Amino acid sequence: MVKAAVLGAAGGIGQPLALLLKTDPAIKELRLFDVVPVVKGVAQDISHVDTPAVTSGHVKSDDGEGLKAALTGCDIVVIPAGVPRKPGMTRDDLFNINAGIVRDLAQGIAQHCPKAFVLIISNPVNSTVPIAAEVFKAAGVFDPKRLFGVTTLDVVRSSTMSAQAIDKPNSADEFTIPVIGGHSGHTIIPLLSQSKPALPSSLFEDKEKLAALVKRIQFGGDEVVEAKAGGGSATLSMAYAGFRFAQQVISAAFNGKKGVIAPSYVYVADNKEITQSIGKDIAFFSVPVELGPSGVEKLHPLGDISPYEKELLSACLEELPGSITKGVQFIQQPKL
Template sequence: MVKAVVCGAAGGIGQPLSLLLKLNPSVTELSLYDVVNAHGVATDLSHINTPATVKGFLPADNGAEKALAGADIVVIPAGVPRKPGMTRDDLFKVNAGICATLAQAIANACPKAFVCVISNPVNSTVPVFAETFRKAGCYDPKRLFGVTTLDVVRASTFVAEVIGKPQESSKYAIPVVGGHSGKTILPLLTQSDPQIPSAILNDKEKRDALVYRIQFGGDEVVKAKDGAGSATLSMAQAGAQFASWVIDAAFNGKQRVVQSYIDLSAAEGGEGIKKEIGGDCQWFSVNVELGRDGVQNILPIGNIDEQEQALLKEAVAELGPSIKKGLDFQPPAPKQ
């Protein structure tokens, strides 16, 4: 019996994400919240013959907290999408306020829920959630996740394409650590399972192009959609996949190792990560073992080569200001 909530359910990510959660057999109650069209999306999904009952909620009459009441897991794609020429820092100015408002509603209605943040820029918005929860007295770093799964999905897809086996993309597991934007995204190609052929790893031009495509795959989608949106379908699949992993670990006893952008104080191993990265980033996407309480263990980055070490330094340097921006964010005072 799992209640899942999608905040931003009527948007480009929210609708397919809600559909995928409706199809998850572990979800028995699905609440959809958005500023518009939530009832329509909920009615549409409610006709699908899977266990989850579906209800939609709008802001009127404290709709956010009604949607969130008793939630076990909350998935948040809410916010405006990235447009051509728009950086994730530009996005922050718009989306941080939305995130702070939703975080306060979660603190009021379901303070022990697992919270999976998709709203960009993740490097900054997740700390906004953390600080809002902290001020509300309900912050549990084990239960707050920045969803970076799309970077992992892209890495598998693009590696398989470069190797010439695109139909086998699901067979390649490439850890992706760091953050969730540009140079903060660090695909650990040397840790690929199965291994990437040395002819690719040792060819600097090919390897650089592969790393760049993984780091900036979102720009590829924005350009291809010609101003009509950003990555929505792939992000929805990645978000639903991550949510299913959390559900399986927390409610079905299926522990697994994933990558997620988390507070390094969430579990033992966080201090070790700080030593590995040579910086004092409080937030980092790392190998995480999921369990019944969320983050059960934080696992080491492990052995990386010189090229990945150089990329790691770049990622850490760029992450610091983004994290600070989220921690320092002050939501505007409510209108009288």
């Protein structure tokens, strides 16, 4: 049975994510942490759901005991903590606030549950995952097989929006489309040419329609931000995506399920096959990840990609390395 923690559990993503995790029968303990006291009420509320997980709420305290209680002995930690996007904001606009939040939480993980699988949702993922990695390296506990940036929402959007684009909106769950790169705008590369089952050739023949679909997948979060008109960003769909990826990790790592493959933003620097398929030496990249008891069991290369997808890859590689460096420097630069 699994002990799980949600850090940032009182927020717009954290609450529905915690509720969904409560429904997973593999979870024995569910610990909810936040900086606001309402997290204890959230935990109490969710604790009434008739599933096995015993739920508790923990609030940040000056002595760090709240975070310690939430993390000690945990097997999996999901981090949606941070501020949401508002209209006109990019994920990078969130960097200065969310970078510090992820740093502090990663320090707690390094101290209290260094062997846990860590799933980072906090944006900008392209930078926050490298931040966590640098914290773990400094603490001597970095295991690249156990650190994940959650990009599942891009996968979910690719299936949903592709089904809509071919006028089969009710068939979204039939399509499995790998998404590589990063988790922000032009760094998101949906490999529509590798969809299973295959998307109709007419979609690829209509260049304008194809480009519009890719843009919608890449900037799908903007639709939500604009529709909420200042009321927040994508929370419910992100909670669903975070839960789905957590379930995949749990099923492969703890339930013994084989052949679980899901795209995730992970450390790839030591895998020459992967960096060669990308065409650049890069530290982090979202690729299809085969999951297992140790976390990352195998990284799958990009495979055959279309000429158009190669253009998307080039655009991604113009932006992504800078985001990674930004995260690394946030930890490494001397503090004044």
